[in-house]
Amino acid sequence: MKTMEGNNQKTVLITGASNGFGMEFAKLFAKDKYNLVLVARSGDRLRELGFSLQDQYQLQQVCIVQSDLSQPESPQEIYDELKQKGIKVDVLVNNAGVGVHGFFHETELDRELELIQLNITSVVHLTKLFLKDMVARNDGKILNLASIVSFMPSPLMSVYAASKAFVLSFTEALQNELKDKNITITALCPGASDTNFFKQADAENTRAANGPLSSPEEVAKDGYTALMKGESRIVSGMMNKVQAGASNILPDSALASTMRYQMEEKPATPESKL
Ligand SMILES: NC(=O)c1ccc[n+]([C@@H]2O[C@H](COP(=O)([O-])OP(=O)(O)OC[C@H]3O[C@@H](n4cnc5c(N)ncnc54)[C@H](OP(=O)(O)O)[C@@H]3O)[C@@H](O)[C@H]2O)c1
Structure with missing residues (x-):
């Protein structure tokens, strides 16, 4: 943790801040002078990002938390x-999240259980802990990373899409x-985007990953603006x-067919077969 004199600024905690949308969120909050708590497994990446943003924007406090949120004890820690x-x-x-691609009967169960722990359980757990304090102060904001697949079943990414349907439903109930x-x-519901x-x-070989991709900067900006306005979705x-x-x-069956097409491997081009 690096702290400068005095501390009257607001603080944001961003999970999955070492890459993709999370890194872009960190930049946006830093620009608006928020103190940062950055969470992910890659401590070195977080330190590099956090302390360079602290120098650039003269932030009062940056706290790096190296943590694996697929471990059940991590949110409480x-x-x-x-x-x-x-x-x-x-x-x-609540940004950190992962996907698992493949037919459900072929993918590794352990990866999917970790996905559920990260994408669902850690979101519920962190929200429970921090929301109680926000309610006690009657002040706070939360942004949850859902997805376009929150609205539709997604064959070949079945557990991932179901996890994002959970996040949307959970968020709207709260x-x-x-x-x-x-x-x-x-x-925040992004579509396929150019991240890791x-x-x-x-x-990475699916049609979705090789079609038009949103830029993480734009997605984070949309999410940041909606969050600051207090929009629901x-x-x-x-x-x-x-x-x-x-x-x-x-109908859901038609949506599933469309998503299956998107999640299938893009056929090799005649050139790449040579
Ligand atoms: N990209 C898309 O097309 C897309 C579309 C819709 C929604 N989303 C959602 O957007 C969110 C951010 O994803 P992204 O696209 O920015 O992907 P990304 O570039 O792969 O970034 C994922 C972030 O999550 C962190 N993370 C992964 N596993 C973790 C774990 N076990 N514990 C703690 N942190 C972990 C990663 O950091 P470490 O590896 O350092 O831990 C990284 O910072 C996810 O919830 C994703 O589901 C993505």
């Missing part, structure tokens, strides 16, 4: 560490519970908005 350091979290960004409080909770996500999920990108709209009309 993070919360306890921050309490012990006297750090109050004003904004929570919005109602919190409607009379000075606390907002926002769901597809590679990590073993999905933001689908990032025009085509994704159309796709989310179509999910209200088309």
Whole structure:
């Protein structure tokens, strides 16, 4: 942790800040002078990012928490560490998440159980811990990373899409519970984007990963703007908005067929076969 004199700024905790959207969120919050708590497994990457943002924007406090959120004890450990350091979290960004690509009967169960722990359980656990404090202060903001696949079943990414349907449903239920409080909770629903996500999920050869991709900067900006306005849900990108709209009309079986096509491997081009 690096601290400068005085500390009257607000603090954001961002999970999965070492890469992709999370890294872009860190830049946006830093630009607006938020103190940062950056969480991920890659401590070196977090330190490099956090301390360069601290220098660039003269942030009062940057706290690096190297943690594996697929371990059940991690959310409580993070919360306890921050309490012990006297750090109050004003904004929570539940961003860390992974995918697993493949037919469910062929993929490794352990990877999918880790996915559920990270994408669902750690989000519930962190939200439980930090939301209680926000309610006690009647002040706070939460951003949860859902997805365009929150709206549709996704063959070949079945557990991932189900985890994101959970995140959206969970977020929207809490919005109602919190409607009379000075606390907002926002769901960000991006489509396929140019981050490490597809590679990590073993999905880099799919049509989705090789089609048009949103830039992480744009997605994070959309999420940041919606969060700051206290909006309930933001689908990032025009085509994704159309796709989310179509999910209200088309039967789930048709959506599943479309998603299966997207998640299948892109056939090799004649050139690459040579
Ligand atoms: N990219 C897309 O197409 C897309 C679309 C819709 C939604 N999303 C969602 O957006 C979120 C961010 O993904 P991204 O696209 O930015 O992917 P990314 O580039 O792979 O970044 C994922 C981040 O999560 C962290 N992470 C992964 N496993 C973790 C673990 N066990 N414990 C702690 N941190 C962990 C990674 O850091 P370490 O490896 O250092 O731990 C990294 O910082 C995810 O929830 C994803 O589901 C992505």
